[in-house]
Amino acid sequence: MEITKNPTIKGLLEKIKKYAPNADLDVIRLAYDFAAEAHQGQTRKSGEPYIIHPLSAAHYLADSKIDPTIIAATLLHDVPEDTTVTLEDIQKNFGSEIAGLVRGITKLGKLKYRGVERYIENLRKMFIAMAEDVRVMIMKFADRIHNLNTLEHLPPQKRYRIALESLEIYAPIANRLGMDDMKGELEDLSFQYVYPKEYQRVKAIRDEKLAGKESYFEKIIGKTKNQLQQAGVKTVNVYGRSKRLYSLYQKLIRKDNEITNVYDTFAIRIIVPTVADCYASLGILHTLWKPLKGRIKDYISQPKPNGYQSLHTTVFSEGGEIVEFQIRTQKMHDEAEYGVAAHWHYDEFGSRLPKREIKWAKELAEIQKDILNKLSDLEEMKVDFLQTRIFVFTPKGDVIDLPEGATAVDFAYHIHSDVGDKCTGVMINDKMGKLDSELKNGDVVEVITDKNRKGPSQDWLQFVKTHTAKTQIKSNIKEQNNSTISKLLKAMLPRK
Numbered sequence: 047m048e049i050t051k052n053p054t055i056k057g058l059l060e061k062i063k064k065y066a067p068n069a070d071l072d073v074i075r076l077a078y079d080f081a082a083e084a085h086q087g088q089t090r091k092s093g094e095p096y097i098i099h100p101l102s103a104a105h106y107l108a109d110s111k112i113d114p115t116i117i118a119a120t121l122l123h124d125v126p127e128d129t130t131v132t133l134e135d136i137q138k139n140f141g142s143e144i145a146g147l148v149r150g151i152t153k154l155g156k157l158k159y160r161g162v163e164r165y166i167e168n169l170r171k172m173f174i175a176m177a178e179d180v181r182v183m184i185m186k187f188a189d190r191i192h193n194l195n196t197l198e199h200l201p202p203q204k205r206y207r208i209a210l211e212s213l214e215i216y217a218p219i220a221n222r223l224g225m226d227d228m229k230g231e232l233e234d235l236s237f238q239y240v241y242p243k244e245y246q247r248v249k250a251i252r253d254e255k256l257a258g259k260e261s262y263f264e265k266i267i268g269k270t271k272n273q274l275q276q277a278g279v280k281t282v283n284v285y286g287r288s289k290r291l292y293s294l295y296q297k298l299i300r301k302d303n304e305i306t307n308v309y310d311t312f313a314i315r316i317i318v319p320t321v322a323d324c325y326a327s328l329g330i331l332h333t334l335w336k337p338l339k340g341r342i343k344d345y346i347s348q349p350k351p352n353g354y355q356s357l358h359t360t361v362f363s364e365g366g367e368i369v370e371f372q373i374r375t376q377k378m379h380d381e382a383e384y385g386v387a388a389h390w391h392y393d394e395f396g397s398r399l400p401k402r403e404i405k406w407a408k409e410l411a412e413i414q415k416d417i418l419n420k421l422s423d424l425e426e427m428k429v430d431f432l433q434t435r436i437f438v439f440t441p442k443g444d445v446i447d448l449p450e451g452a453t454a455v456d457f458a459y460h461i462h463s464d465v466g467d468k469c470t471g472v473m474i475n476d477k478m479g480k481l482d483s484e485l486k487n488g489d490v491v492e493v494i495t496d497k498n499r500k501g502p503s504q505d506w507l508q509f510v511k512t513h514t515a516k517t518q519i520k521s522n523i524k525e526q527n528n529s530t531i532s533k534l535l536k537a538m539l540p541r542k
């Protein structure tokens with residue numbers, strides 16, 4: 047999706063109305079007015095009025111048919127950090143849902159890339175914000191995509207860092223979330239700044255490969271539509287797409303830099319109403335054109351790890367030209383393009399992380415492992431920071447992040463020192479657990495406390511993993527001892 051040129055609030059409202067006819071457009075307009083006033087007088091490095099930035103990010107999301115609540119929050123996303131207007135003001139004017147989203151993105155902060163530790167700390171914040179509400183990441187991606195679009199106005203060093211971060215951190219996360227469109231944007235916009243020479247080279251290769259082929263592909267698309275129609279298969283859409291540059295670059299690396307080994311530089315997509323239509327279309331294509339051996343992929347019965355579903359086939363098309371086809375339903379298509387964001391499309395509106403999707407926490411930990419593995423060759427990095435974090439939930443759905451191996455007692459102390467001191471038992475995923483049970487990603491943990499409990503047990507020090515728990519236990523035991531000592535002393539004193 048291209049960024050909108052000369053974005054306006056009017057245009058934004060029109061876009062939203064098209065896919066979300068029941069949306070409360072007043073809220074969007076109010077959010078815009080509120081942000082425009084708060085940013086009054088501020089300019090971007092490009093010289094444009096600041097409001098163009100949140101407005102552009104909002105347009106990008108509207109183009110992806112994202113839930114209008116997220117769009118309202120995106121309009122407001124830089125207000126608390128950059129103006130005198132506070133989160134409380136936003137809460138008062140827009141309520142807690144929008145304020146919560148703005149708080150989430152504000153917590154992430156601006157990119158402050160000073161030293162590795164700082165950087166890792168930022169990452170940690172990002173994972174927590176994500177675990178709390180995935181919608182914050184959707185806002186962050188739109189924010190970043192607009193920033194990447196205007197990167198030329200920043201000094202080269204800064205450009206490089208922002209692009210590198212987008213390429214190495216944000217794009218893989220978008221990929222994991224199955225948000226193909228945003229992943230592709232993040233990659234291609236960053237590619238030219240991170241690897242400028244390779245970018246030029248790959249672009250030249252693609253342009254050469256596709257030069258003068260337009261009418262040929264038009265013909266194939268026409269013939270495909272025709273044949274499907276004759277066979278009684280309805281199509282929602284048949285269209286061509288050329289491979290994104292960064293994705294082509296990576297494929298070229300895997301294919302010995304030989305463009306003739308890349309079959310999907312240009313591919314034809316067939317969108318049909320039902321799964322049965324997908325298989326029917328595949329059959330029709332194969333009677334029309336001979337498929338290449340080993341190139342038929344059924345990602346419908348066996349989806350990719352990120353949930354991607356489609357049928358792929360590569361055929362010898364007219365004149366022996368090799369063409370890839372990708373066949374899917376509209377639902378599969380939306381999922382592939384917008385991923386997690388598709389779940390927040392207006393008609394399927396859901397608020398917080400739904401309980402049944404708590405497996406998301408496991409997914410999150412995988413993303414984090416991938417990224418930390420990538421970064422682990424940085425020498426200066428502190429082992430502590432590298433410790434894998436797990437994300438567990440309170441019964442209310444709040445996220446607590448802990449190091450791997452942390453126990454129920456660690457969890458209790460992270461809730462509150464009193465909860466730790468008074469804990470006597472624990473329910474893990476609605477089952478009784480032991481206090482020294484190791485917690486796993488996505489566990490829902492409920493601590494049982496007894497207000498008559500004197501305090502922590504010395505034994506707990508044998509199994510707790512976090513610094514917080516250790517220090518609290520030690521200091522409480524010291525206090526207990528002190529008070530025991532003072533009682534003893536009192537007892538020993540002669541009565542008056």
Ligand code: MN
Pocket residue numbers: 099123124189
């Ligand atoms: Mn921003």
